[in-house]
Amino acid sequence: MSYALHLLIYLSMYVVLAQSLNLVVGYMGRLNLAHAGFVAVGAYAYALATVVLGWTFLPGLLLAVTLAVALSLLLSLPSWRFRGDFFIMITLVVQALLYGVIHNWTSPGADLGSLANLTNGPFGIAGIPKPAISGIQFDTIGRMAALSVALAGICTALTLRLTSSPWGRLLKCLRDDELALRGLGKDVRRLKVQAFAFCCGLAAVGGVIYASYVSYVDPTTASLDESILLLCMLCVGGMGNFRGPMAGALVLLLLPELLRMTPMPQAVAANVRLMAYGLLLIVIVHFRPQGLAGDYRLE
Amino acid sequence: MIDDRDISTNPPPAAVKDAARGRVLMRARGLRKVFGGQVVLNGVAFDLHEGEVVLLRGPNGSGKTTLLNILTGNLVPDGGVIHLTVNGTLEDFTFPRCWWQNLNPFDHFLPERVAREGIGRSWQETRLFPSVSLIDNVFAAMPEQPGENPWNVLFRPHRVRAAEAAGREAAEVRLTELGLGGRDASSGDKVSLGQSKRVAIARAVQGGARILFLDEPLSGLDGTGIHSVVDLLRSLVRKHRITLVMIEHIWNVRHVAPLAHTVWDLHDGRLSIRRSPVTETVALPGEQDDLRIPDLFPDFRLARTIDLPRAARLDIYRRPGDAPATPVLQVEDLVVRRGRRLVIGENDSANGTRGLKLSIRAGDLAVLQAPNGWGKTTLLDALAGLIPAEHGSVSLCGRALTALPTWERFGQGLRYLRADSRGFPTLNVGESLRLAGRRAGEDLSLRSALSYGQLSGGQKRRVQIHALRHDRSCLFMLDEPFSALDKQTVAAAAEVIKTSFSADKRALLVALPASADAGLQT
Numbered sequence: 059m060s061y062a063l064h065l066l067i068y069l070s071m072y073v074v075l076a077q078s079l080n081l082v083v084g085y086m087g088r089l090n091l092a093h094a095g096f097v098a099v100g101a102y103a104y105a106l107a108t109v110v111l112g113w114t115f116l117p118g119l120l121l122a123v124t125l126a127v128a129l130s131l132l133l134s135l136p137s138w139r140f141r142g143d144f145f146i147m148i149t150l151v152v153q154a155l156l157y158g159v160i161h162n163w164t165s166p167g168a169d170l171g172s173l174a175n176l177t178n179g180p181f182g183i184a185g186i187p188k189p190a191i192s193g194i195q196f197d198t199i200g201r202m203a204a205l206s207v208a209l210a211g212i213c214t215a216l217t218l219r220l221t222s223s224p225w226g227r228l229l230k231c232l233r234d235d236e237l238a239l240r241g242l243g244k245d246v247r248r249l250k251v252q253a254f255a256f257c258c259g260l261a262a263v264g265g266v267i268y269a270s271y272v273s274y275v276d277p278t279t280a281s282l283d284e285s286i287l288l289l290c291m292l293c294v295g296g297m298g299n300f301r302g303p304m305a306g307a308l309v310l311l312l313l314p315e316l317l318r319m320t321p322m323p324q325a326v327a328a329n330v331r332l333m334a335y336g337l338l339l340i341v342i343v344h345f346r347p348q349g350l351a352g353d354y355r356l357e
Numbered sequence: 358m359i360d361d362r363d364i365s366t367n368p369p370p371a372a373v374k375d376a377a378r379g380r381v382l383m384r385a386r387g388l389r390k391v392f393g394g395q396v397v398l399n400g401v402a403f404d405l406h407e408g409e410v411v412l413l414r415g416p417n418g419s420g421k422t423t424l425l426n427i428l429t430g431n432l433v434p435d436g437g438v439i440h441l442t443v444n445g446t447l448e449d450f451t452f453p454r455c456w457w458q459n460l461n462p463f464d465h466f467l468p469e470r471v472a473r474e475g476i477g478r479s480w481q482e483t484r485l486f487p488s489v490s491l492i493d494n495v496f497a498a499m500p501e502q503p504g505e506n507p508w509n510v511l512f513r514p515h516r517v518r519a520a521e522a523a524g525r526e527a528a529e530v531r532l533t534e535l536g537l538g539g540r541d542a543s544s545g546d547k548v549s550l551g552q553s554k555r556v557a558i559a560r561a562v563q564g565g566a567r568i569l570f571l572d573e574p575l576s577g578l579d580g581t582g583i584h585s586v587v588d589l590l591r592s593l594v595r596k597h598r599i600t601l602v603m604i605e606h607i608w609n610v611r612h613v614a615p616l617a618h619t620v621w622d623l624h625d626g627r628l629s630i631r632r633s634p635v636t637e638t639v640a641l642p643g644e645q646d647d648l649r650i651p652d653l654f655p656d657f658r659l660a661r662t663i664d665l666p667r668a669a670r671l672d673i674y675r676r677p678g679d680a681p682a683t684p685v686l687q688v689e690d691l692v693v694r695r696g697r698r699l700v701i702g703e704n705d706s707a708n709g710t711r712g713l714k715l716s717i718r719a720g721d722l723a724v725l726q727a728p729n730g731w732g733k734t735t736l737l738d739a740l741a742g743l744i745p746a747e748h749g750s751v752s753l754c755g756r757a758l759t760a761l762p763t764w765e766r767f768g769q770g771l772r773y774l775r776a777d778s779r780g781f782p783t784l785n786v787g788e789s790l791r792l793a794g795r796r797a798g799e800d801l802s803l804r805s806a807l808s809y810g811q812l813s814g815g816q817k818r819r820v821q822i823h824a825l826r827h828d829r830s831c832l833f834m835l836d837e838p839f840s841a842l843d844k845q846t847v848a849a850a851a852e853v854i855k856t857s858f859s860a861d862k863r864a865l866l867v868a869l870p871a872s873a874d875a876g877l878q879t
Contacts, residue, residue: 216511219510219511220507223504223510223517224496224502224510224517224524225504225505225506225507225510227489227497228497228505230486230488231486233488234486234487234488234489234545235484235485235486235487237431237484238480238485238486239497240467240468240469240472241429241431241469241477241478241561242477242497242498242560242561243469243470243473243500243564243565244472244497244505245469246469252507298488353488354488
């Protein structure tokens with residue numbers, strides 16, 4: 059039972075992350091390899107707020123989202139000018155930058171959370187307290203699952219509402235033909251800033267779910283592998299609509315779990331999992347370029 | 358340069374004379390643009406009045422599209438002044454801008470800014486949003502929608518919903534006016550060219566355009582498409598008093614000429630403006646004549662006409678006296694689909710789908726005329742192997758092509774000129790020709806050091822026609838070869854085609870829009 063709940067928590071986290079990435083990649087048509095960086099920004103901001111400052115869940119969540127939204131300018135401002143491969147390079151730079159900062163902002167002997175040792179470097183931050191909202195403790199796995207599903211529900215409802223609105227239509231138009239959209243008098247710069255703000259802010263929510271459930275964050279949260287995994291979810295599941303990221307998150311989360319069921323030594327299973335990812339991606343890209351349930355094909 | 362302060366305060370004499378024409382909406386003085394050492398625009402000056410309809414003409418490469426791009430903010434001129442009426446007063450935009458002017462991000466002459474001041478444009482390639490439905494294409498263009506602000510979407514859903522309903526209704530009305538009432542859910546890439554051109558114009562109008570710049574609104578359209586677009590333009594001018602500036606190439610000039618009050622002739626980088634009765638201005642000597650395929654190929658006579666399904670036909674011209682020849686292209690039972698839509702072939706209730714069948718012999722000049730959306734380009738692409746055919750067989754000079762990839766079909770002697778002017782933008786003209794196996798420096802009257810991407814639409818077309826290889830060829834397929842060309846260039850292109858075609862074992866398949874308002878009937 060608790061295994062199923064554990065999966066449910068992870069699933070809700072990945073649904074939030076895939077849906078938020080879908081805003082920029084699927085709807086706006088800009089490839090983004092820095093998503094895990096913003097997940098980690100959210101997770102670390104929440105961890106520091108709760109561990110060092112002693113804040114409760116909701117203020118911590120608010121801080122995490124605010125910080126990620128502010129840092130989203132790192133992506134949205136370059137997107138004014140760069141597109142295509144060069145923009146992907148920019149997202150890679152931002153990813154490396156965030157990872158580098160989180161990995162290296164430490165000095166031996168200094169207190170955690172001080173300016174000299176903000177992130178505790180490779181050792182990460184442990185002992186993140188279980189969340190509590192106005193007296194309700196989310197200390198059992200069942201309650202934690204309820205909280206994360208509720209958060210995921212709010213986030214997906216938010217993305218669904220946004221993407222089905224005229225704002226979402228503008229995003230699709232921007233993906234199709236930026237120059238034509240500018241020729242209609244639409245402020246594409248503001249649109250890009252907004253889209254990246256939502257994308258990164260929601261990524262921070264995913265990071266908060268992660269940090270509060272696992273009670274520990276370390277720099278691997280921000281690694282490029284995670285970003286690629288999230289992008290894989292969109293490629294496999296499909297993008298540009300609501301179903302695609304859902305399908306992707308489900309498939310890429312359950313696949314390794316299925317492999318775990320098979321009687322295979324742990325060391326072999328890890329490699330088989332990577333091979334399965336690769337194979338799945340190749341098969342999907344070849345036979346169903348729009349993904350399992352997607353509307354849009356990234357060219 | 359003309360002193361612009363003087364102009365912006367005192368209306369020039371011409372404007373006083375025809376005050377009935379309306380106030381000046383846009384005014385330019387001394388516009389200048391240089392591309393790679395070549396002066397394209399040199400001191401262009403004009404006044405554009407409210408309700409005026411302007412026909413912008415000029416030979417290939419004279420900078421018509423460049424001027425349009427500058428006036429719509431898509432290109433920054435090297436010098437000059439543009440005055441634009443903003444809220445009733447003329448605002449100045451002086452070029453080149455000083456570095457300190459660039460610090461203020463709000464006064465740039467950028468497309469979105471210009472569009473908000475009521476200047477819309479259409480592109481040569483229509484640029485509808487392909488993955489968005491037609492209605493949303495029109496809808497998205499509406500200015501000041503509350504739902505475009507995420508704050509309103511999340512926290513004021515009532516307001517957004519009300520605006521959505523009203524806007525959707527307006528967009529539906531607009532589409533119904535265009536006769537596209539039932540098609541509003543189709544996405545932008547699934548409608549015919551004529552429809553998409555009309556939607557693109559309607560989109561610009563819906564975006565609040567008071568001045569519309571149209572880049573070849575009729576190019577590539579069939580007879581019905583031309584009439585519907587011209588009707589739309591007429592109603593825009595008469596009913597909505599929208600100011601139009603149109604570029605149109607020679608084939609179609611006579612359709613839009615009756616609308617025009619003013620002709621701007623762009624020549625050697627300068628604009629000469631004539632405001633006189635339409636009949637006088639438009640009839641430049643020799644330009645009114647239709648260009649007919651038989652005129653371009655005078656020694657050919659219509660031999661037979663094959664009727665194809667859905668109002669298309671294949672006219673076969675031959676030289677009288679040529680001996681009956683062997684088949685060059687034989688197509689049997691060809692069926693091509695785009696997604697689920699059947700494009701080539703017919704649904705036959707008795708035995709499923711029936712494919713297309715045609716045959717072209719050596720020495721034939723075959724002219725395929727079909728309405729827009731018939732699938733001319735799809736057919737040629739399928740023959741060239743660029744898109745797969747569902748079934749059917751194609752053979753070229755007796756050899757089966759069906760299983761061959763595109764490059765091997767070319768090895769068998771197939772030559773294909775696509776309708777778009779796509780090329781390799783960073784190669785220069787000489788390299789482009791050499792890549793195609795032609796000697797560079799052949800008489801093109803283009804500097805071979807110019808890069809392909811810098812050429813104008815007509816010049817690109819010329820390079821492409823020149824790049825068709827002659828040796829070991831047996832069938833030339835040309836998709837709208839004369840679009841975007843002026844009269845002289847059409848003649849030159851026809852000459853190139855004729856020489857390549859003169860040997861006996863070759864045939865030519867030309868695809869053109871139907872009903873030939875371009876004057877292609879015999």
